[in-house]
Amino acid sequence: MTITIHHAFLPHTDPEAALGFYRDLLGFEVRNDVGYEDMRWITVGPVGQPGTSIVLHPPAADPGVTDEERRTILELITKGAYTAVTLATDDLDGLFDRLQTAGADVVQEPMDQGYGIRDCAFRDPSGNLIRVNQLT
Template sequence: MELTIHHSFLPHSDPEASLAFYRDTLGFEVRNDVGYGGMRWITVGPKGQPDTSIVLHPPAADPGVTEDERRTIAEMMAKGTYAMIVLATKDVDGVFERLQAGDAEVVQEPMDQPYGVRDCAFRDPAGNLIRIQERR
């Protein structure tokens, strides 16, 4: 059986800021942009990988989520502890320089980790942690 990742979901708190970050700073292409009832879902993905996408969605859009849960989710997003994604590149230092020049919030500069990868980390406009690992 062959499985692939089709969509992954990351919450956003400001759709325009998230769109600018993923499209303009990371260079992802926009695949879908849908609004409904005052909410907005944006699907982005790396160019050349049409079968893998990230859906940027309004947090706690499910009507079954309570107000207390919405507040908790908002607090976790603000701290950067609610969601994360790991991306890969052949040039982590070059990507770091580009993202840093684009005013992305740096969490960790490129470094060689004791578990064998070189990586760096940023936060997107919603606070989601984005780790970028170097493929060798």
């Protein structure tokens, strides 16, 4: 039996800013872009890895969420406390330089962690925490 991670979900608060970050800065390909009323679900993923995707979704789109709950969720997203994803690259310093030069919100510069990895961290345009590990 094989189990893989097919989709991970991250909320976005601005679909165009999300595309600018994930497509234009990270180089992910857009696999799907679906709109409904004033909401968009955008599926992106690394080129050459069709089995792994991130679905950028409107936060709290569930009709069962109250306005107060929706406000709380948006506050947590913008603080970077709602959700996160960890990516990996074979050129951590190069990716860090590219994202920093483009004005991405740096949380942590590349550093060697005591638990054996080298990583850095950013927030995407919505505030989601994006950690990036150096592949060894």
